[in-house]
Amino acid sequence: MASFSRAVYPLRFAKTLVKQVSGHVRHASSSTPRITTHYTVNPRESDPRWKDIDMTRVDDVADVVIVGGGPAGLSAACRLKQLANDKGEELRVCVVEKASEIGGHTLSGACIEPVALDELFPDWKERGAPLHTPVTADKFALLTETQRIPLPILPGLPLNNHGNYVVRLGNVVRWLGEQAEELGVEIYSGIAASEVLFHEDGSVKGIATNDVGIHKDGSPKDSFERGMELHAKVTIFGEGCHGHLAKQLYKSFNLRENCEPQSYGIGFKEVWEIDPALHNPGYVEHTVGWPFSKDMYAGTFLYHLGEGEPLIVVGVVVGLDYSNPYLSPYQEFQRFKHHPSIEPLFKSGKRIGYGARALNEGGLQSVPKLTFPGGCLIGCSPGFMNVPKIKGTHNAMKSGMLAAECVFEIVTNPDLVSASRTIGLDPVTYEDRIRESYVWKELEKARNIRPSFHTPLGLYGGLAYTGFIWYLTRGKEPWTFSHGGPDHTKLKPAAECQVIEYPKPDNQVSFDLLASVALTGTNHDHDQPAHLTLMDDSVPVNHNLAVFDGPEQRFCPAGVYEYVETEDGKGQRLQINAQNCIHCKTCDIKDPSQNINWVVPQGGEGPAYNGM
Numbered sequence: 181m182a183s184f185s186r187a188v189y190p191l192r193f194a195k196t197l198v199k200q201v202s203g204h205v206r207h208a209s210s211s212t213p214r215i216t217t218h219y220t221v222n223p224r225e226s227d228p229r230w231k232d233i234d235m236t237r238v239d240d241v242a243d244v245v246i247v248g249g250g251p252a253g254l255s256a257a258c259r260l261k262q263l264a265n266d267k268g269e270e271l272r273v274c275v276v277e278k279a280s281e282i283g284g285h286t287l288s289g290a291c292i293e294p295v296a297l298d299e300l301f302p303d304w305k306e307r308g309a310p311l312h313t314p315v316t317a318d319k320f321a322l323l324t325e326t327q328r329i330p331l332p333i334l335p336g337l338p339l340n341n342h343g344n345y346v347v348r349l350g351n352v353v354r355w356l357g358e359q360a361e362e363l364g365v366e367i368y369s370g371i372a373a374s375e376v377l378f379h380e381d382g383s384v385k386g387i388a389t390n391d392v393g394i395h396k397d398g399s400p401k402d403s404f405e406r407g408m409e410l411h412a413k414v415t416i417f418g419e420g421c422h423g424h425l426a427k428q429l430y431k432s433f434n435l436r437e438n439c440e441p442q443s444y445g446i447g448f449k450e451v452w453e454i455d456p457a458l459h460n461p462g463y464v465e466h467t468v469g470w471p472f473s474k475d476m477y478a479g480t481f482l483y484h485l486g487e488g489e490p491l492i493v494v495g496v497v498v499g500l501d502y503s504n505p506y507l508s509p510y511q512e513f514q515r516f517k518h519h520p521s522i523e524p525l526f527k528s529g530k531r532i533g534y535g536a537r538a539l540n541e542g543g544l545q546s547v548p549k550l551t552f553p554g555g556c557l558i559g560c561s562p563g564f565m566n567v568p569k570i571k572g573t574h575n576a577m578k579s580g581m582l583a584a585e586c587v588f589e590i591v592t593n594p595d596l597v598s599a600s601r602t603i604g605l606d607p608v609t610y611e612d613r614i615r616e617s618y619v620w621k622e623l624e625k626a627r628n629i630r631p632s633f634h635t636p637l638g639l640y641g642g643l644a645y646t647g648f649i650w651y652l653t654r655g656k657e658p659w660t661f662s663h664g665g666p667d668h669t670k671l672k673p674a675a676e677c678q679v680i681e682y683p684k685p686d687n688q689v690s691f692d693l694l695a696s697v698a699l700t701g702t703n704h705d706h707d708q709p710a711h712l713t714l715m716d717d718s719v720p721v722n723h724n725l726a727v728f729d730g731p732e733q734r735f736c737p738a739g740v741y742e743y744v745e746t747e748d749g750k751g752q753r754l755q756i757n758a759q760n761c762i763h764c765k766t767c768d769i770k771d772p773s774q775n776i777n778w779v780v781p782q783g784g785e786g787p788a789y790n791g792m
Contacts, residue, residue, distance in 0.1 A: 212718040213746075213753055217398035218709040220779055229399040237388065239409035242272040242366075243591050245386055246416045247373045247425060249277030250286060251349070251573050252559025253418035254356040254365075255300055256580035256587075261363035263588045271592070273365045274410060276389065278372035278763075280784035282357035283350035285420075285763060287449060287535040287792040288573065289481050289495065290349040291315065291341055291464055295618070296577035301359065309355055313346040313486035316462030321521075322643075323469040328521040331643075334651065338568035338626065341464050346483045348451075348493075348791035349573065370784035373419075376428050377409060383604030384554025386411035387425070392782050396707050413591045413605050415555040416583055418576075421538045422765040423561045424779055435548040435557075441666040442563055443542040443630070444769050445477070448513045448737060449495035449792060450696075451533030454525050461486030466570070471515045474638035476502050477541075477630060480516055481570065482525075492525065497570065499541060500667040500770050501634075504677045505731040510536075511682040514690035518683075526689040534699040535792045536737035538765045541567045541630055542663060544623040550611045554604020558583045566622045568629040568646065575619045582617060586610040625655030631663055671772045674729035693739045700762050701788030702738070704781050710758035711781040712740060712767060719775040720754040728772055730754075735770045738762045762787045 216222065224230040244260060246253045257275050264271035279285040294311065297304050304311070318341045322329045333340050357367055374390040386409060393404035417426055421444070430436045463484040472478040477499030485491040496516055498509040517526055540546070540563030547564070550557050558579045565572030586607040590596045597605065614620055629650060633642030649657065664670075685691045704711075714720065724730055725743060732741035738760045743752045763786045768778040 212721075215717045215754060215756060216710065216714045217396065218711065218713045218779060219398065220777070221713050221715060222398055227398065233400050233404065235406060237406050237409050239411055241411045242274040243412060244271070244273045244414050244416065244587055245410050245412035246273065246275045246418060247387055248418035248420060248423070248559070248561070249275050249279070249282045249357060249367060249369065250353060250418060250420055250559060250576070251356065252561075252576040252580040253277075253416070254282075254353065254360050254580070255296065255577040256416055256418065256558060256584040257360045257365040258300060258356065258363055259581045259584035260588055261360070261365055263585065264592075265363065267592075269592050271588070274412075275360070275365060275367045276371045276373050276387070276410065277367065277369045278780055278783055279786065280370045280788065281354075282367060282369055283354035283791070284369075284788055285786055286350040286353045287447070287537045287789055288349040289447070289449065289483065289493065289570065290573060291344050291346050291481075291483055291571065292349070292352075293344050293571060293574040296574040296581065300577065300581060307359065310351040311345040311347055313462050313484075315341040315344045315346060315464050317460070317464065318342065319463075319465045321465070321467045323467050323519055323521070325470050326520060328467075328519075336654070337646075337651065338566065338629070339466055339570075346462065346464065346485055348485070348487075350789050351791040372780035372783040373425060374407060374780050376425050376432070377411070378432075379554070379603040381602050382553065383602035383606075384415050384552065385604060386415055390780050390783050394708055396709060398709050413597075414587045414607060415604075416580075416587065417555060417557050417561055418559040418580060419561045421540050421560045421563075422769055424777075426557060426561045429552065429555075429557070430548060433549070433552040435552065437549070439548050440542060440545040440663055442540055442546040443663045444500040444667055445497045445539050445541045446500055446509050446536060446735070446737065446764065446766050447495060447497045447539050448510065448536045449493055449534070450531055451792070452492050452494065452526060452529045452531050454490050454492055454529035456490040458525055458528070459490035459492070460484045468639060468643070470519065471512050472498070472639075474640065476638075477633045477642075478512070479570075482522065494522075497539070499630075500538070500735075500766065501663070501670045503670050503672045504680065505671050505674050505728040506677055506680045506734065508680070508682060508734040510693055510696075510737050514685060515682065517689050523689060531691070531699070533790065533792060534696040535787060535789055536762060536764045536766075538769055539572070540565050543567055543630060544620075544627040545660065545663060547623070550614060551607050553602040553606045556583050556587070556607050556610050564619055564623065566626050568626050569622075575622065578617060578619050579614060582613045583607065583610050586613060627655065628657065628659070628661045631661035634664065668770055668772050668774055671728055671731060671770075673727050693737075697738050697760050697762070700738070701790070702760060702762050702786055703788065704759040704761065704785045706759050708782060710756050711779050712756050712758050712761065713777045713779055715775050715777065719773050721752060723773050724771070724775075725752060725754075732767055732771060732776070735766055737764055737766065741767065
């Protein structure tokens with residue numbers, strides 16, 4: 181994949197975007213140790229160390245810029261170039277991806293439906309797409325601490341995986357990148373889009389890439405280089421779950437005015453090489469119940485890959501609307517692997533991969549307005565995951581393809597360009613096409629299943645609803661349940677909750693957190709401002725620790741947040757180990773004070789997943 185040459189693209193200063201908390205920027209008191217040095221919180225204009233630094237930026241122009249080289253972004257890119265090539269149109273399409281290589285930050289279960297791939301590349305088998313393992317067996321069970329109770333998967337139920345494939349999604353994304361480049365798409369990996377740019381009329385102009393060469397204290401290094409601006413007629417945002425640019429767009433264009441707040445889960449995944457005698461390629465299993473409490477929306481997956489080696493993937497998904505601040509989703513995952521029905525798989529196996537990622541679970545109720553002057557949102561950024569199916573790849577790809585078709589029409593039609601009221605073109609028909617597609621029909625059908633688990637009956641009420649009312653109505657019931665507010669509001673004070681004691685890892689089946697992080701290949705230059713920024717450095721100790729006993733040290737799946745003793749031994753302070761970050765975005769979502777704002781680090785940094 182191509183990459184921008186930093187020698188060719190030096191820097192120009194752009195408007196600083198500062199996240200606001202309660203309508204105003206908050207800073208630490210003079211008695212609080214300084215933690216955050218990032219320019220989005222501490223503007224360079226007021227820092228004398230930046231006074232003589234050249235802040236100019238070079239710009240470049242494309243027809244369409246796509247932010248994010250995941251399934252949605254690459255499907256959009258491929259479809260745009262297919263249309264352009266078929267009609268003999270010159271169309272410059274550029275994809276920017278923050279991972280050092282395409283697929284490097286991709287993580288998913290994954291058992292995928294090939295419906296969108298069938299549409300995008302009907303000959304995908306001949307092209308060598310890495311879908312090697314069709315589902316051969318499909319099981320669902322309710323776990324108690326010692327027992328496994330099989331549950332039926334009736335035809336038409338969401339977890340029916342007949343016709344699907346078990347894949348390593350990072351490999352599929354890498355293959356999509358190869359197809360895109362063959363079609364003429366320009367792909368720039370290792371480039372993080374750090375800022376949305378706007379025309380004077382308020383429409384989106386494009387994006388700016390991240391700066392490099394900044395010391396941890398926020399001062400410029402001798403090697404400092406400014407990012408560049410990439411302008412387009414239309415910019416498509418496919419950042420994935422909880423994209424940091426999408427957050428800015430929601431506010432700029434009030435895109436969430438008519439929808440509920442998004443609700444999220446965190447997904448964990450491990451890859452294991454197991455005893456060949458226990459390997460069953462194509463076997464798919466999902467469970468609910470133990471080790472999770474009945475008032476949590478959570479479940480597990482276990483898939484057997486068929487790629488030559490006896491590999492399985494195992495993981496859990498925990499809804500981030502849980503209430504007990506002592507809960508550790510990571511520890512719940514490690515505990516799950518000791519269930520007697522699956523522990524034998526791991527006793528003789530070897531763990532070779534680990535990762536975690538937040539995922540959108542709000543469904544239909546939480547989908548924002550998708551278009552705005554100058555661009556649109558695709559994929560998991562707005563949230564098209566079918567939650568009860570635990571599948572979103574096919575919908576993400578389809579949304580990218582539909583967006584591409586609408587964007588192609590407006591950027592290649594001179595009449596539509598001249599009729600536009602703004603410089604950045606608005607692909608307004610995209611939203612209509614989404615609503616007419618199977619993507620919307622799936623979300624509409626599944627809209628009540630996840631919220632049905634949040635009744636006094638919890639897990640059992642949700643299972644009963646899905647197995648009876650939903651099965652009878654097929655999602656056509658005349659009501660829509662609410663998620664009941666943002667996930668970060670659901671935590672209860674620590675004083676109201678019971679401490680959860682987790683067993684120590686045995687280092688054979690279960691492992692400590694840092695041993696897991698070591699498998700992600702994550703890497704960040706230590707000498708740069710932490711990209712986990714705090715709007716107020718005093719909030720973690722004064723609020724999160726005091727009221728919730730520091731939940732960030734438990735909900736982070738990478739050991740980024742740690743409360744340590746102060747130098748004078750009279751209290752605790754928050755330490756941010758930003759180099760551990762695997763870009764899951766959970767902290768930005770679950771922080772009860774909403775004081776954490778995740779921004780991009782230098783491009784190319786973060787996890788280095790190998791086919792996750």
